Amino acid sequence: MEQQTLPLRILEGKDSATGYISVASGKGGVGKTLITINMGRILHSHGKKVLLIDGDLGLSNIHLMLGITPAKNLYHFFSGGASIEELVVPIEDGFDFISSGSGIRELVNMPFGKLKTLIMRLQEFAEGKYDWVIFDTPPGIHSDTIAIVSSSQMPIIITTPEPTAIADAYGLVKVMNSSEGLKEFFLIVNKVSSEYEGKKVYESIRVVCEKYTTAEAKYAGSLRYNPKLIKNIIEQNPFSNDLIKELNQILSRLSLVQKTSKESFWEKLLAKLKR
Ligand SMILES: Nc1ncnc2c1ncn2[C@@H]1O[C@H](COP(=O)(O)OP(=O)(O)OP(=O)(O)O)[C@@H](O)[C@H]1O
């Protein structure tokens, strides 16, 4: 892939430690997995080491989009004692992913003790090794999602212009703000017909957030509806130059929310899951 020319603000001012990004939505099917994968590709094309983690325990789909069937997933970690290293699937050198397995009921609502072991192993494995860890999450207000998103330095929420997607995005923010003190998030409006439409959607969310929550909505940008993407998905090649170009502009606008507390992403996540 050609090297992107725009400087990415997301890369500026980042200390050497691993950065954590989460991609979430209230409503399903808004483009989280597609955006996660392509975002990883962009950061990797800038020479960064990237790990994608499928945060949808038991119903993941990063591997389906990539057309890769991992030999082992989180189910093997929990049931068969597989190590984290055995779960890691390389997409390219320095660009990896971990699948949480698809259609595995045992992975839904895991007891805290088991999640704690997973989180500690993931921390040992990923912290310092990758520049960026990006979590793809399931839609909605599941407690695991809320914990991941509110612990990450860069919480990204995706919506489309559909009223139901907008309402559910706001619903997710409201819950994260009231229960986890989420103070700010970045909004990407996907499947828009124009930048104007994207900004209008952002404005409607910004206004309700300002009125009813203490969370600030930051506009990351919008991505056009692109009918050609369906072909990419069917062919299990989720990398699209059109999408990468637009997403690159978004990443060039995002700046990393620097850690203010001493607590690491993993410590925050553990504390939140414990509750
Ligand atoms: N900008 C776009 N233009 C056209 N189609 C898109 C666009 N973004 C995503 N899609 C399509 O929307 C569908 C859903 O995308 P994706 O699986 O990434 O969403 P998701 O939010 O991860 O879904 P889920 O909530 O089920 O995990 C896919 O078929 C994808 O090709």
Ligand SMILES: [Mg+2]
């Ligand atoms: Mg998905």
